[in-house]
Amino acid sequence: MTIIPHLALTHKHFLLLILVALQALPPSVVAAAIALSPCRTSCGAIAIKYPFGVDDGCGAPQFRRMLNCNATDLFFVSPSGNYKVQSIDYDKQKVVVYDPAMSTCSILQPHHDFVLTDIQSAIIPPSSDTVFALLNCSIDSPVLNHYKNLCFNFSDHSCDELYTACNAFRVFHFLTNSSPPCCFTGYDTVKFMSMNILDCTHYTTVLNTDGLRGIGPLDWVYGIKLSYTIPDTGCGRCTQSGGVCGFDTETEGMLCLCSPSSNSTRQCGENLRINTSHTLKL
Incomplete structure (x- = not known):
C-alpha cells in the first residue's frame, strides 16, 4: 500500500501557491481579478491622491513621508513639527495646514520656527498669498534695518491693526504703551533667518491675503497655504x-x-x- 505523506500547508505556502498560479494567467486577467487598491485613498475626511501618499511606496517619491495619517487626522510633516492638514485642493495644487502651536488673533503662544527641508522648500513651499506676520520685534531687528525692504503692508493693512484689534496681541501694546515694531513678510524671510535672528518674539501666518482688503484681523484666516508642483512621471x-x-x-x-x-x-x-x-x- 502506498502511503501519501500528509501535506501541511501553512498560510504562507498557500499564498505562494496562489501567486504562482496568478503568474500563469494573462496580465489582463490578473489585473481584473485582483482589484484591491494597495494605497489608502483617504485619511479622515481628506482624499489622498497623487502625488501624495500615506503608505510608503504610494504617490511620488519626492513627497515620500511628507504626510502622516493617524486614526482621524492628516498631518504635514516637516523638521519643525507636524502641521494638521485642513484641506487639499488637487485642482489648484494647494494644501492648507495649521500649526496648533502658532499664535493667532485670539491666542498667544511661545514662538518657534517654521522649517522645511530643502526638497519641501523646492516642491511645496508656502504660497505667495500666505503672509508671515513677525510680532513684537526689537528695534535692532534685521528686518527693520538692513533688510527692511523685506517688510510690506498687504491689502493696505498695518501692524497697528494686529496690536489694537487682537486680544492676544494687545499685551505687547500694554507693556510698552505703544505699538512695538512688527513686519509683514514672505516665506523666504523666515526660510533664511530664524526667529532668534529676526529678533521678534512671536509670529502668525495669514492666508488668502489677496482677498483681505477692508477685512479686519478678527476675520482673517490663520494658517499656511502650501503650493505644490506635480512631477511629470x-x-x-x-x-x-x-x-x-x-x-x-x-x-x-x-x-x-x-x-x-x-x-x-x-x-x-x-x-x-x-x-x-x-x-x-x-
Missing part, C-alpha cells in the same frame, strides 16, 4: 489603466501599482509582475 497612463501611481521603496523608481501583490513599470496589463518583496507582506 507618466502617472496619467497608469491611472487610466486602473492602477495607482507609486514607486519602488528601494530605488524610488516609478511603479504602477495594480494590486497589493502586483505592479507594472508603466500601466496595468503591461509588463505586469508579481511582487513578493515590496507590496506583499507574507
Whole structure:
C-alpha cells in the first residue's frame, strides 16, 4: 500500500501557491481579478491622491513621508513639527495646514520656527498669498534695518491693526504703551533667518491675503497655504489603466501599482509582475 505523506500547508505556502498560479494567467486577467487598491485613498475626511501618499511606496517619491495619517487626522510633516492638514485642493495644487502651536488673533503662544527641508522648500513651499506676520520685534531687528525692504503692508493693512484689534496681541501694546515694531513678510524671510535672528518674539501666518482688503484681523484666516508642483512621471497612463501611481521603496523608481501583490513599470496589463518583496507582506 502506498502511503501519501500528509501535506501541511501553512498560510504562507498557500499564498505562494496562489501567486504562482496568478503568474500563469494573462496580465489582463490578473489585473481584473485582483482589484484591491494597495494605497489608502483617504485619511479622515481628506482624499489622498497623487502625488501624495500615506503608505510608503504610494504617490511620488519626492513627497515620500511628507504626510502622516493617524486614526482621524492628516498631518504635514516637516523638521519643525507636524502641521494638521485642513484641506487639499488637487485642482489648484494647494494644501492648507495649521500649526496648533502658532499664535493667532485670539491666542498667544511661545514662538518657534517654521522649517522645511530643502526638497519641501523646492516642491511645496508656502504660497505667495500666505503672509508671515513677525510680532513684537526689537528695534535692532534685521528686518527693520538692513533688510527692511523685506517688510510690506498687504491689502493696505498695518501692524497697528494686529496690536489694537487682537486680544492676544494687545499685551505687547500694554507693556510698552505703544505699538512695538512688527513686519509683514514672505516665506523666504523666515526660510533664511530664524526667529532668534529676526529678533521678534512671536509670529502668525495669514492666508488668502489677496482677498483681505477692508477685512479686519478678527476675520482673517490663520494658517499656511502650501503650493505644490506635480512631477511629470507618466502617472496619467497608469491611472487610466486602473492602477495607482507609486514607486519602488528601494530605488524610488516609478511603479504602477495594480494590486497589493502586483505592479507594472508603466500601466496595468503591461509588463505586469508579481511582487513578493515590496507590496506583499507574507
